[in-house]
Amino acid sequence: MIEFKNIKKQFNGKQILKGIDGTFEKGKVNQLIGASGTGKSVLLKCIVGLVTPDEGTVEFDGRDFYNSDRETRKGIRREIGMLFQGSALFDSKTVEENVRFPLDLLTKMSPEEKLEKVNFCLERVELENSNKKMPSELSGGMKKRVGIARAIVMNSKYLFCDEPNSGLDPMTSITIDNLIKEITDEFNTTTIVVTHDMNSVVEIGENIIYLFEGEKKWQGDKSNIMQADCKELEDFMMSSKLVREARAHWK
Amino acid sequence: MKLLGRYVIFLGQMFTQREPFKVYVRLVIEECYKIGVGSVFIFVLVSTFMGAVTAVQTAYNLLSPFIPDYVISLVTRDMAILELAPTIMAIVFAGKVGSNLASELGTMRITEQIDAIEVMGINSTSYLVLPKVIASLIVYPLLVILAAGLMIYGGYIAGIFTEVITKEEYIYGLRADFLEFNVAFALIKAFVFAFLVSSISSFWGFYTQGGALEVGQASTKAVTTSCIAILTADYLLAQLLLT
Ligand SMILES: Nc1ncnc2c1ncn2[C@@H]1O[C@H](COP(=O)(O)OP(=O)(O)OP(=O)(O)O)[C@@H](O)[C@H]1O
Ligand SMILES: [Mg+2]
Numbered sequence: 001m002i003e004f005k006n007i008k009k010q011f012n013g014k015q016i017l018k019g020i021d022g023t024f025e026k027g028k029v030n031q032l033i034g035a036s037g038t039g040k041s042v043l044l045k046c047i048v049g050l051v052t053p054d055e056g057t058v059e060f061d062g063r064d065f066y067n068s069d070r071e072t073r074k075g076i077r078r079e080i081g082m083l084f085q086g087s088a089l090f091d092s093k094t095v096e097e098n099v100r101f102p103l104d105l106l107t108k109m110s111p112e113e114k115l116e117k118v119n120f121c122l123e124r125v126e127l128e129n130s131n132k133k134m135p136s137e138l139s140g141g142m143k144k145r146v147g148i149a150r151a152i153v154m155n156s157k158y159l160f161c162d163e164p165n166s167g168l169d170p171m172t173s174i175t176i177d178n179l180i181k182e183i184t185d186e187f188n189t190t191t192i193v194v195t196h197d198m199n200s201v202v203e204i205g206e207n208i209i210y211l212f213e214g215e216k217k218w219q220g221d222k223s224n225i226m227q228a229d230c231k232e233l234e235d236f237m238m239s240s241k242l243v244r245e246a247r248a249h250w251k
Numbered sequence: 252m253k254l255l256g257r258y259v260i261f262l263g264q265m266f267t268q269r270e271p272f273k274v275y276v277r278l279v280i281e282e283c284y285k286i287g288v289g290s291v292f293i294f295v296l297v298s299t300f301m302g303a304v305t306a307v308q309t310a311y312n313l314l315s316p317f318i319p320d321y322v323i324s325l326v327t328r329d330m331a332i333l334e335l336a337p338t339i340m341a342i343v344f345a346g347k348v349g350s351n352l353a354s355e356l357g358t359m360r361i362t363e364q365i366d367a368i369e370v371m372g373i374n375s376t377s378y379l380v381l382p383k384v385i386a387s388l389i390v391y392p393l394l395v396i397l398a399a400g401l402m403i404y405g406g407y408i409a410g411i412f413t414e415v416i417t418k419e420e421y422i423y424g425l426r427a428d429f430l431e432f433n434v435a436f437a438l439i440k441a442f443v444f445a446f447l448v449s450s451i452s453s454f455w456g457f458y459t460q461g462g463a464l465e466v467g468q469a470s471t472k473a474v475t476t477s478c479i480a481i482l483t484a485d486y487l488l489a490q491l492l493l494t
Binding site: 045048049050070073074075076077078080082084085086088089090091101102105106150154 | 270366
């Protein structure tokens, strides 16, 4: 479980995050939703420590990230897998090398063990036989899947995915959603997914946090999001026809 | 001033919390190869021509019956070793390798590759930058030795070709009044400049913010600041070691 309290961050005098509290639960797909530019990526980066918040605390299963020594922090970091918004694959390395990278640096596995692990993860994301391809030869969806494979290769306890299905067709997008859900159940990870795809919210969202202009406006799950009593969230959801119809059905 | 502070912190991060030594060996070899192969052609070209021009111009300026011809090769040699090979070639090095380092790291920054390394709990500064700096410290002095040799050779070819000096006299001049200290001085300069160019360029690349446009700007800044640093350090070293 990840617990964060009162996260504040400003950039160049502009308050992006205005004191956000929340929890992400273990073994569930936690979602962070909100319009573009509300600070979802910034909040995610504050939680994993890529951006230092001006105020606030983050706890990973009771371990305070910002108020602990370097070793503890390193330990926490090694339990984190992250898929970035733009995949962030190393473009001078092959798919296999990309996925193997954390193993090379952080473990003492033998080459055979590493290869086995890499192949297992690539299979998991349905990319067997792409080991020797370069990132530039992959489509956007394939890159995301390699990114997921790299994020899970260390058996991470915490899996962060920044917009895993933006820019993908609905079919691939659903495949990736299902994949994330399966991985979460299989490895009992604390998964955090940033998204603005309402489809994936109603599909896999188990603990949903809605951000609006740097503030948390609503928290709940997919079963009660349709009846949510929150003006901003309603507006956000209403932009999707699918949701409009579903909501009409609920009322 | 703030930049200078950030640069110092950057250097500090590079040398602390390193990964195991073994990790670096392979990275350094890769970088050496990239830097060496990438810049050897331009170095050969520039240094041969510079040597030739130096010899011809010295000959032109020394049109006097009282000055022996071997002074031409003596001057070419000292110019090459003391200033042209280490300093001027450092500017070429900044243009070729410095801009490359800055744009490589800048691209990695804006595509979040650096964040990806950092989030795994790896010190990205030392993982990415240290091998580049060490590789520069190994490769650049070698390039300087190569350049000095080619400059002297270029002068020889030009001298013989334009018939301003004979073979024997050129070789005699090369051996006359030779100071070994000059070679040591050139190598000290080479190490200092290699460190400056690689660390300054990496610094600009590493802290790029924004998009492709900013990567271009970072690479320009890398070259200009490196050049300023090279010239300042050149002057300081001359003051410190030659007086
Ligand atoms: N390093 C930074 N420096 C300055 N401003 C930043 C920085 N990072 C983000 N911002 C600003 O913070 C705001 C929120 O950005 P963020 O990337 O978190 O949005 P987002 O909710 O992830 O949007 P999207 O859904 O489009 O990815 C934006 O207005 C952005 O300009
Ligand atoms: Mg974002």
